[in-house]
Structures are given as C-alpha cells and as structure tokens.
Amino acid sequence: MVKKAYSLETKLACIEMKKAGKSNKVIRETLGIKNDSQIYTWMRWYENDELHRFHQPLGKQYTYGKGMEQLSEVGQLRLQVELPKKVSQLGKTIDKVSLIKLVEEYKKTCPVSAILGCFGVKRSTFYRWKKDSKKPEKKDEMVEKIEQLCMQNQFIYGYRTITRLLKKIHSLVVNRKKVYHIMKENGWLCRTRPKKAPNLGKPYHVTDNKLDRDFQADKPMEKLVTDITYLYFGKCKLYLSSIMDLYNREIVAYTISDCQDTDFVLDTLHQLESPQGAILHSDQGSVYTSKAYYQTCVEKGITRSMSRKGTPADNACIEWFHSILKSETFYLHNWRNITKDSITDIVKNYIIFYNETRIQQRLNDQSPVKYRKLAS
Structure with a gap:
C-alpha cells in the first residue's frame, strides 16, 4: 500500500478541527485523510507535546525526534549549551515539579526524550508524573x-x-x-426516593421441563408451546400472548393486550379446543407460575412444562415465531406514527398469513394449515 504524505498545514488543520469537536469522518472528508489511525497519531503527538514530529518526513513515524541528529543546528546548540547548565544547577536528581517545568520550557525546541535522558527518567514515567500532577x-x-x-x-x-x-x-x-x-x-446521594426491592411474590407452582427440547409431535394438539412478546412500536406498548402447536407450527390461539397480567394469559388459554392430554410448555414467568394458570391447566387436562431459568432455547419454536413476526412486518416496512389499532391489525393479518399461506421447509413447503388438512 502506497503511503500518502501530508503537509504541515493539513496536520495542524486536523488538530484544530479535532479540538473543535469535529468527527473523524468530517475531518477525513474535508482534508482528504485516508483513515482514522492517522488522526489518532497526530493527536497523540499533540497531546504528548511532540510538536517537532509534525515536520518529520514520510516513513519515519517511529524514529523521528529520538536523538540530536533530528534537531536543527540552533536546537542542538541550545541543548548542548543551556541544558547542561540547568542540569548542574538542579543536580542529577530532580523533583517531579521542577522536571515538568523544565520540559515545558525546552519542549518546543528540544525532544522531550533528550531532556529526560539527562536525568535518567523514562518517557512513560514522566508522562505519568505529569498526568498525576493535574x-x-x-x-x-x-x-x-x-x-x-x-x-x-x-x-x-x-x-x-x-x-x-x-x-x-x-x-x-x-x-x-x-x-x-x-x-x-x-453521603450526597438522592435522599427523596430510596430504592425498594420489588415484591413479586413467590411462584405458586413451578413445573419441570417435560418437553426437554423435543419439538417434534406425531399428531395435532399433542405438544404446545406458549410465550409473551412485546410490541413496542410507535408510541404504543402492547403485548402478544400466543400458543403454537408443534405438530405443524400453527398458531392455535393468541391474545393482544396493553396489560401483561394473568387474565391476559388465561384469555389465550381459554381459546384452546380439545387440549385434553396435551403438554403445554412455557417459561417460568410469574403469569405461568400463578395459581390461576395452574388451576386452569388442571381443569382442561393440560400437562404443564417449563423452561429452565435464563434458557430461552428451551422454548425456541415460539421465540422464533415472535422474531419473524416482527422482522417480516414492523422491521421490514419501518412504519411510523403507528397506532394501537393498526398494530393489532398488522399482527392479526400476519398470523392469518403465517397459518394459511407462508410455507415452511420442515412442512414440505406447505403452510401449517394446509399441512394439517392433508395429513388428516
């Protein structure tokens, strides 16, 4: 790759723009600089008071300014004549404050490393002292x-x-x-609103993972999965509760609401027809471990199953459905100023499309409803 040489004016203009808060992209486009690393290098020289390095030729980024040969004749003479006098006055050992003042005095004409070499101080040590002093x-x-x-x-x-x-x-x-x-x-933290631990209550009944990631079913209404997802679009905050039949991945029940409570989940559960003997898998959310949900499942003859805590992969199928629902509707079309009614209509229409039209490879390129009808 061919390296590009930049003029002194370009380098100084870059520093001024960076100090003014301009972004790297704007600086590159304005001054014709190839990449951000070049800007970072110049800023490092500026912050380390290595102003002499802006005059260095191309290809000497790591050697320029390291010794006497890089100085002008005037700079060499000043370093050889004046600096030894300072050293003799201060002695070979020097305190941090005096050394910082000395470097500030000579840094514009002499390399910092040459000054520090007279006192046997490393550059990293000096800059740590300088940083700590501020x-x-x-x-x-x-x-x-x-x-x-x-x-x-x-x-x-x-x-x-x-x-x-x-x-x-x-x-x-x-x-x-x-x-x-x-x-x-x-002791100045906010005194008006102390934090309180949320009182979520203890779960009424938690069930083992009876499904155990076996997402294949031999007949309809044998294995069901359920979950809740957020519908935060526009200025609306809605929730979708849905139940999927693992036999053909069909959405057999769903509810849309602006309140995520137990009644919301029970409304979805009551839509199931002939679920006797079915396994219904969910996560360990508070609505699924509630007494009302447990009793409803017992009344309907449903065997409950629950994912392990913090393991969404145990309920991967319904997680996948909620993901593609958003991806193929809200994220794809990027609707704006969307209302509560329009969100509800979009979800309802998509579920109809998903069940009756959208083909799936696992169903031999048929929709869930068509696959169920052909198998019966």
Missing part, C-alpha cells in the same frame, strides 16, 4: 462543584441529574459513574 486540582474542583449542586437543590437529584447539570452549568463532561462514587463517598 489530577488533584481537577478532582477537588469537581467535588466542590458537585457539593454545590447537591446543596443548592437540597439533595433531591440523583447522580445522573447532577452529571447533566455539571455539563449544562459548568461545561464539565464527566463520567456519571465517577459522579456516583464521589456522591456516595460524601
């Missing part, structure tokens, strides 16, 4: 501003809101986790 001041300032915001607002805001206020009022962009730790250490 931390206490910034942290104290941040803690002070956080305390001020918390007190002004009588501790009614949580750490997320305080983080946004730091950005809005003081133009400080801080990670909200850092704000949380500062507020927690100082």
